[in-house]
Amino acid sequence: MTGEKVLEIHHLSKTFGTNVVLRDIDFSVNAGDVTCIIGASGSGKSTLLRCINLLETPTTGEILYHDVDITDRKMNVPSYRTKVGMVFQSFNLFNNMTVLENCLVGQIKVLKKDKEEARKKAMMYLEKVGMAPYINAKPKQLSGGQKQRVAIARALAMEPEILLFDEPTSALDPQMVGEVLAVMRTLAKEGLTMIIVTHEMAFARDVSSRVVYMAGGVIEEEGAPADIFGNPKKNSTKEFLNRFMQG
Amino acid sequence: MSLPSDFFGRIVFILQLYGPSFLSGAGKTMAIAIVGTFIGCIIGFAVGIIQTIPVIKSDNPIKRFLLKLLKFILNVYVEVFRGTPMMVQAMFIFYGSSVLFGINMSTVFAAYFIVSINTGAYMAETVRGGILSIDQGQTEGAKAIGMTHFQTMVNVIMPQALRNIMPQIGNNLIINIKDTCVLSVIGVVELFYATKGVAGAYYTYFEAFGITMVIYFILTFTCSRILRYWEKKMDGPDSYDLATTDTLAYTSGMVKFPDPKEKEDK
Ligand SMILES: Nc1ncnc2c1ncn2[C@@H]1O[C@H](COP(=O)(O)OP(=O)(O)O)[C@@H](O)[C@H]1O
Ligand SMILES: [Mg+2]
Numbered sequence: 001m002t003g004e005k006v007l008e009i010h011h012l013s014k015t016f017g018t019n020v021v022l023r024d025i026d027f028s029v030n031a032g033d034v035t036c037i038i039g040a041s042g043s044g045k046s047t048l049l050r051c052i053n054l055l056e057t058p059t060t061g062e063i064l065y066h067d068v069d070i071t072d073r074k075m076n077v078p079s080y081r082t083k084v085g086m087v088f089q090s091f092n093l094f095n096n097m098t099v100l101e102n103c104l105v106g107q108i109k110v111l112k113k114d115k116e117e118a119r120k121k122a123m124m125y126l127e128k129v130g131m132a133p134y135i136n137a138k139p140k141q142l143s144g145g146q147k148q149r150v151a152i153a154r155a156l157a158m159e160p161e162i163l164l165f166d167e168p169t170s171a172l173d174p175q176m177v178g179e180v181l182a183v184m185r186t187l188a189k190e191g192l193t194m195i196i197v198t199h200e201m202a203f204a205r206d207v208s209s210r211v212v213y214m215a216g217g218v219i220e221e222e223g224a225p226a227d228i229f230g231n232p233k234k235n236s237t238k239e240f241l242n243r244f245m246q247g
Numbered sequence: 248m249s250l251p252s253d254f255f256g257r258i259v260f261i262l263q264l265y266g267p268s269f270l271s272g273a274g275k276t277m278a279i280a281i282v283g284t285f286i287g288c289i290i291g292f293a294v295g296i297i298q299t300i301p302v303i304k305s306d307n308p309i310k311r312f313l314l315k316l317l318k319f320i321l322n323v324y325v326e327v328f329r330g331t332p333m334m335v336q337a338m339f340i341f342y343g344s345s346v347l348f349g350i351n352m353s354t355v356f357a358a359y360f361i362v363s364i365n366t367g368a369y370m371a372e373t374v375r376g377g378i379l380s381i382d383q384g385q386t387e388g389a390k391a392i393g394m395t396h397f398q399t400m401v402n403v404i405m406p407q408a409l410r411n412i413m414p415q416i417g418n419n420l421i422i423n424i425k426d427t428c429v430l431s432v433i434g435v436v437e438l439f440y441a442t443k444g445v446a447g448a449y450y451t452y453f454e455a456f457g458i459t460m461v462i463y464f465i466l467t468f469t470c471s472r473i474l475r476y477w478e479k480k481m482d483g484p485d486s487y488d489l490a491t492t493d494t495l496a497y498t499s500g501m502v503k504f505p506d507p508k509e510k511e512d513k
Contacts, residue, residue, distance in 0.1 A: 053391060055387055055390065055391070078390075078393040078394065078395050079393060080393075081390060081391060081392065081393040082392065082393035085391060085392065086387075086391040088384065088387065088388065088391075090384050091384075091388075092382075092384040092385060092387055092388030092391075093388065094385060094388060094389070094402075094403050095385065095407060096403065096406040096407045096410070098487075105392075105402055105403075106392035106393060106394070109394065109398050109402060110392060110393040110394055110398065111393075132490060133489040133490050134487070134489065134490070135490050136487045136488055136490065137487040138483065138487070141486075141487055151388075154392065155391070155392070158392050158393065
């Protein structure tokens with residue numbers, strides 16, 4: 001069902017105390033979209049993702065998931081989160097569990113799947129990210145890139161409709177960035193709906209269907225990757241990209 | 248039988264005559280310490296978990312009020328029992344329960360009760376600290392796959408907190424083995440009380456308490472070794488086995504990665 005609107009954000013704002021972090025954010029996501037969010041550190045990218053996942057409560061505005069406002073108090077938040085997964089910069093794998101258990105626990109405890117089915121699914125996704133041989137390892141025994149691939153498999157095992165990535169490669173040594181991006185490219189090709197906060201501009205240009213540039217808590221500019229990277233309309237976007245490309 | 252004149256002779260004499268007293272005293276000491284630590288841990292976990300339940304603004308006001316009230320009462324419990332000597336608590340509870348409420352506790356029941364709630368107060372703080380020490384990312388990882396607060400606690404946070412506070416549980420057990428001797432003030436016949444009786448009979452304080460020193464040390468030392476072994480077992484193996492062939496039968500859509508170990512070989 002590519003093209004159908006799955007997520008719509010209207011006039012979203014978020015304030016911490018007196019600090020306005022997000023201001024009147026509007027955007028929507030269609031099924032199959034890969035949306036990359038770029039922008040300087042502190043511009044509110046993480047907060048936006050965390051609001052979408054309800055790890056932060058939006059101050060005002062609405063977030064419609066299939067036309068249902070998830071900021072409503074009556075919303076069943078855990079059940080919504082099984083549909084909208086999240087991959088973190090710092091992996092957040094469960095340290096008390098093996099790789100396989102990390103991918104099983106949500107399926108069994110939250111989705112109430114039976115063990116055999118859950119195991120098959122977990123193995124399928126671990127194979128996809130190339131971590132199947134490591135099912136018996138504990139997170140502390142893995143490299144950063146391996147941990148992030150497991151974290152992606154854990155999120156996929158829930159079979160979410162949308163997957164959010166918050167700088168999934170920023171905590172990695174340079175030689176491990178590629179292996180995680182490769183997995184994400186595959187997922188994009190397969191049509192998974194993703195919202196990705198990233199500083200990997202080449203990746204954003206090649207993979208995304210749309211790029212959102214954020215600055216100071218607002219969306220400065222959004223559009224097709226070719227436009228944003230090749231022909232940005234706003235000066236601030238141009239300056240950000242120039243600064244970024246220079247390093 | 249008369250008392251030998253040399254030190255070791257007297258030790259042997261006392262052991263022959265009063266061995267069973269020492270054993271039953273030691274048994275009572277261990278029973279109180281183990282049961283008290285165990286129940287104390289349960290109390291501590293319950294209290295510690297309640298104290299870390301977040302008060303959410305979106306909850307209804309009555310629920311928020313009750314939660315705050317409960318936390319306040321539990322705080323009072325923790326502070327009072329941590330802030331007063333167990334010996335005084337023992338006297339207060341044992342005699343107070345009969346004066347105030349007309350309850351006649353047996354000394355043994357009082358012993359279990361006092362050690363349990365005393366340990367509970369210490370463990371509550373330990374558990375609370377143990378829960379708060381777990382990285383916030385663990386909670387967020389759990390929430391992100393749809394776990395509720397309760398599921399997150401049971402599956403992710405508590406197992407890690409429990410592992411982190413194992414040394415503290417062990418410490419509490421050892422402290423309880425030693426501190427049960429204060430219960431002699433309410434007439435609990437544990438190791439210290441039993442020893443006093445033995446020592447008084449022939450006026451052999453040095454010898455009797457020499458034996459008791461050794462017994463206490465054996466008890467605490469053995470327990471700390473067992474607990475350390477248990478901690479190691481909880482950590483699991485240091486290395487892991489790579490899973491073998493059948494899981495490597497990759498399905499379609501697989502991304503191939505070089506094995507990091509192969510790279511190192513080159
Ligand atoms: N929990 C919080 N409390 C207060 N301020 C916060 C909190 N989280 C983020 N902020 C502030 O919000 C701003 C945006 O942060 P963030 O969304 O993490 O930006 P980005 O991910 O783009 O780097 C920053 O100024 C940060 O200090
Ligand atoms: Mg961020």
